[in-house]
Amino acid sequence: TSLRPRQERPALQKLLELLLPNLERKDPRQFFAWPVTDSIAPGYSSIITKPMDFSSMKQKIEDNQYRTLQEFTDDFVLMCNNAMTYNQPDTVYYKAAKRLLHTGLRTLTAEKVRPYVPTIS
Numbered sequence: 518t519s520l521r522p523r524q525e526r527p528a529l530q531k532l533l534e535l536l537l538p539n540l541e542r543k544d545p546r547q548f549f550a551w552p553v554t555d556s557i558a559p560g561y562s563s564i565i566t567k568p569m570d571f572s573s574m575k576q577k578i579e580d581n582q583y584r585t586l587q588e589f590t591d592d593f594v595l596m597c598n599n600a601m602t603y604n605q606p607d608t609v610y611y612k613a614a615k616r617l618l619h620t621g622l623r624t625l626t627a628e629k630v631r632p633y634v635p636t637i638s
C-alpha cells in the first residue's frame with residue numbers, strides 16, 4: 518500500500534544518480550531538462566498523455582520510485598518518444614530526441630551497466 522515506506526534500493530539509486538547526468542550531458546541545449554509547457558508547445562498536454570523530462574526523472578530517483586534499471590530506461594524512452602510524437606520530423610526537437618534516444622540507450626545497455634540489472638527477483 519502507499520502507506521508502506523518505500524524500501525531503500527541504495528545500489529540502484531546510486532547507479533541512477535550516476536547515469537542521469539551522463540544522459541543530461543547528451544542534451545546540451547536542455548530541451549529535455551524541464552517539463553514541456555502548453556505555452557511553449559501549443560496543445561502539448563492534450564497530445565502527450567504521459568509527459569516526462571530529466572527533472573522529473575531526478576525527482577523519481579530521489580523519491581525511490583524506480584525499482585529497476587528497466588523502469589528508469591522506460592521513462593527515458595518515453596521522454597524521447599513524446600518529443601518524436603508531438604514534434605514534426607523536420608524540427609530541432611524531433612531530431613534532438615531521435616539522437617538522444619539512440620546515444621542514451623547505448624549508455625543504458627552498455628555491458629558495464631548491465632550487471633546492475635537484477636535477475637528475476
Ligand SMILES: CC(=O)c1cc(-c2ccccn2)c2ncccn12
Nearest residue numbers: 547548549553557558600603604610
Ligand atoms: C522536448 C520538446 O518537445 C520541446 C522542448 C522545448 C523547449 C525546451 C526548452 C526551451 C524551449 N523549448 C520545446 N519547444 C517547443 C516544442 C517542443 N519543445
